[in-house]
Structure formats: C-alpha cells, structure tokens
Amino acid sequence: MTMIFSDADKAFAADVRDYLAANLPEELARKVRYNQRLTRDDYTGWQDVLAARNWYAVGWPAEAGGPGLTQTQRYLFERAYGALPCPHPCQFGIAMAGPVIFTFGNEEQKERFLPGIRENRDFWCQGYSEPGAGSDLAALKTTAVREGDHYRVNGQKIWTTWANWADWMFCLVKTDLQVKPQRGISFLLIDMRSPGITVRPIRTIDGDHEFNEVFLNDVMVPVENRIGEEGQGWTYAKFLLEFERFSMSGAARSRRVLSEIRADAEALGRTGDARLAERLTGLEIELLALEHMELRLLARSVGGENPGPEASKLKIRGTEIAQALSRLRVDLHAEDCLVHSDAFLDALEPSSNPAAGGAVATYLNQRKLTIWGGSNEVQRMILAKQILELG
Amino acid sequence: MSHLDDEIHMLAETVDRYVADRAGGRASGGDAWTELADLGWLLLPYPEAAGGLGLGAAGVSAVMQGHGRGLLPTPYLPFIVMAGGALARCPRAADALAAVMAGERRVAAGFAVGRPAAITAEPDGAGWRLGGTQPHVLAVDEADAVLVAARPGAEGGTGLFLVGLDLPGVTVETYPLPDGRRAGRVILNGVALPAADRLDDGDAAALLGDVETATLLAAAAENLGAMQVLYEETLAYAKLRKQFGRPIGSFQSLQFRLVDMWIKLDEVRSLVASAAAAGDGPEAAQLAVAAWIQSLWSGRSIGEEAIQLHGAIGMTEEHAAGRYVKRILVNELLFGAPERHFARYRSTMQG
Structure with a gap:
C-alpha cells in the first residue's frame, strides 16, 4: 500500500519541514533529543513559533480559524513534525477543548475562547479523571448544581496534566444525579483562577511533575461557560475520542527516536553488535507495519470512508512501539544510565554519553503511554465491541 | 529437615x-x-x-x-557478598575478613560483574602503585575501604588490592542511582600500597568468577523479593479497584495477565531456591546464572504489568510499585542484562 502524494502536498510537506527546521532553537532541540525536562516557557515559546504560521491549531478547519488542512496534509504535517526533535505540543487546548468548542459551542463561546487557544495565549488542562473514575468515566462524582446563572462545582479531579500551568480547565461534571450516568454529565469550562480551586502536585516515578490533583470546593462557574446542552457532556467527550486520530500513532516520532538510537549505537561503536542490530531491525519492521496501517487508514478517510473507532489500533501499536524503543535505549546505554541525579533532566551531569542521561527517566515516564488517553485495555475493548462485534 | x-x-x-x-x-x-x-x-x-x-x-x-x-x-550485596565474598576466598585476607564480619570494617566492591579490571597496578619498590577509575562502586560513601581488582603490570592476570579510602591519591565522587541508592566513582591516582595489601594468591580471576556467580544469585534473590511485592500488590489492587461496576480482577483478560505474573514469579522462585540449595555442587553456577537471567525476564514483565494494571496510580512516586521496578532495573544496569550472561551460562555447562 503506497500513497502517491501530489506535488502540492509534497511542497506543503517541504514547507513544514523547512520552517520547523529553521525555527527550532538549538538548545530546545538538544533538550528534546536528550530527554531533558521542558519548562512551561519551552512549550509556550515553541508553540508561538507554530502559531505564527497558524500551525499550532493545525488540525482545525478554516471555519474555526485553523489552517483547514486536508487529511493528507495533516498526515504529512505530523510526519515532518515528528522527524525533528520538536517538543510534543500541549494538546489539551488545540486537540480537545478547541474542537468541542468549535463543534458544539455557541457563537459567543467560539469568539471568546478559540483565538486564545489557536494563538497559544491560554494554557488548557483536562478535567476528566477522578479517583474512582479513570477508564470508567460514567462513574464521575464531581457535581455542578445550578444556582441562578452559575453552577456550584464540588469534587476532585486527578491525573490532571499541567493543571499547575493552566489558565483554563475543560471539565466533565454531574449536573443530574437522577438519570443514567451517561445522561447526567455536562461539559464546563472553568477558569483556573476561580476561588475554591486547589492544585496539588503528583510526582511520578521518573521524578517529574506533570500530573496534579485538582480540588474543586464551591467553585462558581457561570452558566455561559457550559458547552452545548446540559446533560450532553458524555456525547462531547466521546466525540473527542475520534478527533485527531492521525496524531495517535506517534509513528513519526518513533522513527526519529529509532534513528537517534542508531546514531547513539554508532557513536558507542556498537554497530557490530548482532543482537542489537536484530532488535533495531525488528523494531523498524514493527514501525513500518504501524506506518502502513496508518497510511491505509488515511487512504480510506481520503476516499470518504470514516474508519471510526478502528484508529484505536494505532494507539495500541504506537504506544507499544514507543515503549519498546525507550527500553531499547536503556539496554543500549546499560550502566551509563546509572549516573543519574534528580537534576539530570534540567542540567545533564557532564558525561561523555549525554544520551544515557535521560534514558531511565524516559523509560519510566513512557509507561504512561499505555495508561492515558484511554488505556490500551480500553482501546482493545472498543475494538472488540465495535469492530469485531464481540457483544 | x-x-x-x-x-x-x-x-x-x-x-x-x-x-x-x-x-x-x-x-x-x-x-x-x-x-x-x-x-x-x-x-x-x-x-x-x-x-x-x-x-x-x-x-x-x-x-x-x-x-x-x-x-x-x-549494602549487604556489595559489602558482604561481593567484597567479603572475595576476601573469604583469599588466603591472606583473614584479618580483613574478620574485621568485615565484626562490622568494624566496611569494604566496598571495586570490581564489576562481567567487566575486566579498570584499575592498573605497577610494581613500585617492594609494593604497588595503583591508578585508574572504577565506576559505579555501590555504597562507597558508607565504606572505609574498597577492594579493587587491578591488572598488575607486566605479569598479567588480576590482582586484588585492599585500598583505604583515606589514602593519599584516592578520590571518591558519589552520585544517586535512579532508584535512590548511592554509588561512586573511585579514582586512584598513583596510590602507593605495601606488598601485603595485595591479597590474592597470584591470580584472582578464578575466585572473582566465583564471586560474580554468588553476586548474580544474591541479586536474583533481591529481585525475587521485590517482584513478590509487585505481584502481591497488583493482585490485591485487582480485587479492590472497581471500574465499570465490578472489581477489575473479575475481567478475564486481567485474570490471565495476573496468572502469567504468578507463573513468572514462580519461575524465579524455583531457580533461586534450587541455586541456593545447590551449595558448591556442579549445578550451582549454572542455576545461579539462570536464576539471574530469569529474574530479569520475569522482573521486567512483572514490573511493567504491575504499573499498567495499577493505572496512573502506579506511575506515582507515592506508590511503591515504581520503587520496586527501579530497584530491579538498577540491579540489571549494575550486574548486566540477560544477553551479557548467556556466554557465562554456557560456560557453566561445560566440563
């Protein structure tokens, strides 16, 4: 299965590649290459570079102020982007809040929120998971009780990535406790500076801080911050699961990581290591299968078909391959990975082998890939039920 | 019994x-x-x-x-199994071993499993002069001496030298390992030792081989203890944690995965137990190396499954799972991945 890209599409891909390469700061590229910790400024500074070409909200249609790329261009963008050591852009505004707002919000809401997201002025986080509701969002407990023109919100969110940096949180809340759980959920936009919000950091096993708990204690949210109908939040959340399906595989990024590991192996004089060569080749073939699954799905989409939940297969294989690569990097650098300090992500200890510095932390951090974004178990459940029709 | x-x-x-x-x-x-x-x-x-x-x-x-x-x-493994184990196999180290057993001397292990000696020893009058850097010496900041393996001048082979960390020319740079334990680089810059501080009987290669085997079994036993907890915690969590209205352990696909964890744990337990019981018998080395390799295969799989089945909570510093996973991973980085020991395993089956 080969895609033949038009000359216009090829020119677009070249434009993306050239612009990103010319504007990616060397220091930032080095941080990404060596798996160092990025700051909020690293992300927002880079997102400004993207926003300058309207490529931050790269998946948005023209009506929403986005670049209105075709699906093929969207794919080519991801491929060019992943090939360079660019930071993975923060997704919660552009890939989640934005699409729900431009699909289900009213005109006033679109005018109020979309420019801030598109132009990278507002930092967003996602208030979905709760202590008792991870994979099972129907078990949400955070309540929003209508009081005049406000909702009074009480509850707790957890695993809220970058709540500590966020200006806004889009949030699933229960507005009706009487009906079936799926019917009583609403979608609220909450200003993170509202009184009654407390953010508590959760440190992860790699020593990083990106997850948080968010406590909502009598937080008053104006009714005009509700997107769509009361009680329809479940529908909007499900809609998001199928949006942006082409960024799910991470194939381009994995291909870059694979070539980095190859370069590291060469620098370490390990090109003659047959076992290592076998593993690299094996992973490359797995990656090739992923890329061609993705291309085939793209061809069907371009042909007007909606592959729907089938994109879950890309999430499953993409995250498994990314994890295997992070493991291979640890195996390659072996005892060099031992020189590790709490500060190593911010400032690498002088070492003859900088690629080893972040290898263990990355391996540990990447465990999240098969857990978040709908765990791989949930993705398999979706495929079993909806594609294989196993009840 | x-x-x-x-x-x-x-x-x-x-x-x-x-x-x-x-x-x-x-x-x-x-x-x-x-x-x-x-x-x-x-x-x-x-x-x-x-x-x-x-x-x-x-x-x-x-x-x-x-x-x-x-x-x-x-630091039981580096001080008692590695350094102490080497001292116990050196005929001229009785005093040093006695001090280690009494807890009066804390001797770190200045040699790595499966790596040639990083230190060189040159004859210097009646004694020796040592130079070089030994990386990743476990718990060296708790030690007062280090037992280093060194290549002695022209004569070949490997010598074992007891080096006080307070001697002139000794520098130690310590750092935390990814699991929170500490290690250090021991840098020897022309350290002068009397002849008596060389403890081996001419070539320590064979005795170091035995110490390495004992080290691998000890590390396998530590991995076993760690993965036992990972398995037990995950099993308990699967029975407790409810999603979709029932405990996640009631889902058949998760039941299968927990059963596989249990089997992988038992494989390690069986090899560690048999290797420990084999004493100095002919199978002891083979079983010890196999126990180490299996402890890494099982440990990786059990560790990754433990985090996955816990979900995000397993990713947190607060939860114990990550600490156990890191202990097993750091042991692997210290003592060598499975593939690095295949040749050693094959060599135990010859003769």
Whole structure:
C-alpha cells in the first residue's frame, strides 16, 4: 500500500519541514533529543513559533480559524513534525477543548475562547479523571448544581496534566444525579483562577511533575461557560475520542527516536553488535507495519470512508512501539544510565554519553503511554465491541 | 529437615520480622549496619572455619530476598557478598575478613560483574602503585575501604588490592542511582600500597568468577523479593479497584495477565531456591546464572504489568510499585542484562 502524494502536498510537506527546521532553537532541540525536562516557557515559546504560521491549531478547519488542512496534509504535517526533535505540543487546548468548542459551542463561546487557544495565549488542562473514575468515566462524582446563572462545582479531579500551568480547565461534571450516568454529565469550562480551586502536585516515578490533583470546593462557574446542552457532556467527550486520530500513532516520532538510537549505537561503536542490530531491525519492521496501517487508514478517510473507532489500533501499536524503543535505549546505554541525579533532566551531569542521561527517566515516564488517553485495555475493548462485534 | 534447613528457616523468619519492623516504622533508629551485625547477618555466609556461620548461598538468598521485599538500603550485596565474598576466598585476607564480619570494617566492591579490571597496578619498590577509575562502586560513601581488582603490570592476570579510602591519591565522587541508592566513582591516582595489601594468591580471576556467580544469585534473590511485592500488590489492587461496576480482577483478560505474573514469579522462585540449595555442587553456577537471567525476564514483565494494571496510580512516586521496578532495573544496569550472561551460562555447562 503506497500513497502517491501530489506535488502540492509534497511542497506543503517541504514547507513544514523547512520552517520547523529553521525555527527550532538549538538548545530546545538538544533538550528534546536528550530527554531533558521542558519548562512551561519551552512549550509556550515553541508553540508561538507554530502559531505564527497558524500551525499550532493545525488540525482545525478554516471555519474555526485553523489552517483547514486536508487529511493528507495533516498526515504529512505530523510526519515532518515528528522527524525533528520538536517538543510534543500541549494538546489539551488545540486537540480537545478547541474542537468541542468549535463543534458544539455557541457563537459567543467560539469568539471568546478559540483565538486564545489557536494563538497559544491560554494554557488548557483536562478535567476528566477522578479517583474512582479513570477508564470508567460514567462513574464521575464531581457535581455542578445550578444556582441562578452559575453552577456550584464540588469534587476532585486527578491525573490532571499541567493543571499547575493552566489558565483554563475543560471539565466533565454531574449536573443530574437522577438519570443514567451517561445522561447526567455536562461539559464546563472553568477558569483556573476561580476561588475554591486547589492544585496539588503528583510526582511520578521518573521524578517529574506533570500530573496534579485538582480540588474543586464551591467553585462558581457561570452558566455561559457550559458547552452545548446540559446533560450532553458524555456525547462531547466521546466525540473527542475520534478527533485527531492521525496524531495517535506517534509513528513519526518513533522513527526519529529509532534513528537517534542508531546514531547513539554508532557513536558507542556498537554497530557490530548482532543482537542489537536484530532488535533495531525488528523494531523498524514493527514501525513500518504501524506506518502502513496508518497510511491505509488515511487512504480510506481520503476516499470518504470514516474508519471510526478502528484508529484505536494505532494507539495500541504506537504506544507499544514507543515503549519498546525507550527500553531499547536503556539496554543500549546499560550502566551509563546509572549516573543519574534528580537534576539530570534540567542540567545533564557532564558525561561523555549525554544520551544515557535521560534514558531511565524516559523509560519510566513512557509507561504512561499505555495508561492515558484511554488505556490500551480500553482501546482493545472498543475494538472488540465495535469492530469485531464481540457483544 | 536437615540442620541447615532449620537454620535457614529460622533465618527467613528473622528476615521477615526485620523487614516488617522496618516497613512499620518500628526500626531502632540506630545504625542499620550495626543492626545487621547484631543479627549475625554479616558473618552468616562465610565458612565456619573462617569464623562464619557457614550458611552460604542459602543464607545470603534469605537476607537478599528481605532486601528486595523491604527495599532495604543496607549494602549487604556489595559489602558482604561481593567484597567479603572475595576476601573469604583469599588466603591472606583473614584479618580483613574478620574485621568485615565484626562490622568494624566496611569494604566496598571495586570490581564489576562481567567487566575486566579498570584499575592498573605497577610494581613500585617492594609494593604497588595503583591508578585508574572504577565506576559505579555501590555504597562507597558508607565504606572505609574498597577492594579493587587491578591488572598488575607486566605479569598479567588480576590482582586484588585492599585500598583505604583515606589514602593519599584516592578520590571518591558519589552520585544517586535512579532508584535512590548511592554509588561512586573511585579514582586512584598513583596510590602507593605495601606488598601485603595485595591479597590474592597470584591470580584472582578464578575466585572473582566465583564471586560474580554468588553476586548474580544474591541479586536474583533481591529481585525475587521485590517482584513478590509487585505481584502481591497488583493482585490485591485487582480485587479492590472497581471500574465499570465490578472489581477489575473479575475481567478475564486481567485474570490471565495476573496468572502469567504468578507463573513468572514462580519461575524465579524455583531457580533461586534450587541455586541456593545447590551449595558448591556442579549445578550451582549454572542455576545461579539462570536464576539471574530469569529474574530479569520475569522482573521486567512483572514490573511493567504491575504499573499498567495499577493505572496512573502506579506511575506515582507515592506508590511503591515504581520503587520496586527501579530497584530491579538498577540491579540489571549494575550486574548486566540477560544477553551479557548467556556466554557465562554456557560456560557453566561445560566440563
């Protein structure tokens, strides 16, 4: 299965590649290459570079102020982007809040929120998971009780990535406790500076801080911050699961990581290591299968078909391959990975082998890939039920 | 039950109590190494003729499983199994071994499993002059001396030298390992030693090979203790955690994965137990290397599954899963991945 890209599409891909390469700061590229910790400024500074070409909200249609790329261009963008050591852009505004707002919000809401997201002025986080509701969002407990023109919100969110940096949180809340759980959920936009919000950091096993708990204690949210109908939040959340399906595989990024590991192996004089060569080749073939699954799905989409939940297969294989690569990097650098300090992500200890510095932390951090974004178990459940029709 | 079995059984119970006391915060607050000395653990592996308890690999295995279960920070493996194990095999090291067994001397291990000696020793008058850098010396910041393997000048082979860390020309740079334990680089810059501080009998290569095998078994036992906790915690969580209205452990796909964890744990337990019981028999080395390799295969899989089945909570620093996963991973980085030991395994099957 080969895609033949038009000359216009090829020119677009070249434009993306050239612009990103010319504007990616060397220091930032080095941080990404060596798996160092990025700051909020690293992300927002880079997102400004993207926003300058309207490529931050790269998946948005023209009506929403986005670049209105075709699906093929969207794919080519991801491929060019992943090939360079660019930071993975923060997704919660552009890939989640934005699409729900431009699909289900009213005109006033679109005018109020979309420019801030598109132009990278507002930092967003996602208030979905709760202590008792991870994979099972129907078990949400955070309540929003209508009081005049406000909702009074009480509850707790957890695993809220970058709540500590966020200006806004889009949030699933229960507005009706009487009906079936799926019917009583609403979608609220909450200003993170509202009184009654407390953010508590959760440190992860790699020593990083990106997850948080968010406590909502009598937080008053104006009714005009509700997107769509009361009680329809479940529908909007499900809609998001199928949006942006082409960024799910991470194939381009994995291909870059694979070539980095190859370069590291060469620098370490390990090109003659047959076992290592076998593993690299094996992973490359797995990656090739992923890329061609993705291309085939793209061809069907371009042909007007909606592959729907089938994109879950890309999430499953993409995250498994990314994890295997992070493991291979640890195996390659072996005892060099031992020189590790709490500060190593911010400032690498002088070492003859900088690629080893972040290898263990990355391996540990990447465990999240098969857990978040709908765990791989949930993705398999979706495929079993909806594609294989196993009840 | 033999007399030895009785003693090992009693030791295992003591280890369990010690680990439970530590976990419950009921530790004495005193120096952990002195506690280990008081418990008799510092002398338990060594032959009775040398003043030890003669419990060998079986005793070490019981203590190391406790280190894994309780993630104990005490450097039993490098000080007692590695450095002490080498001293016990050197005919001229009786005094140094006695001091180690009494807890009076803390000797770190200046040699790595499966790596040639990083230090060189040049003859210097009647003595030696040592130079070079030994990386990743476990718990060197708790030691007062280091037993280094060095290549002595023109004569070839490997020598073992006891180097006081307060000697002129010795520099130690310490750093934390990814699991929170500490290690250091020992840099020797023309360190002068009297002839008497070379402890081996001409070539230490063979005895170091035996020490490496003992080290791999001890580390396998520690991994076993750690993955036992990972398995138990995950099983308990699967019975407790509810999603979609029922415990996640009631889903068949998760049941299968937990059963696989249980089998992988049992594979390690079986090899560690047999290797520990094999004493100095012909199969002992083969079983020890196999136990190490299997402990990494099982450990990776059990560790990754433990985090995955816990979900995001398993990713947090607060939760114990990550600490156990890191202990097993750091052991692998210190003592070598499975593939690095295949040749060693094959060599144990010859002759």
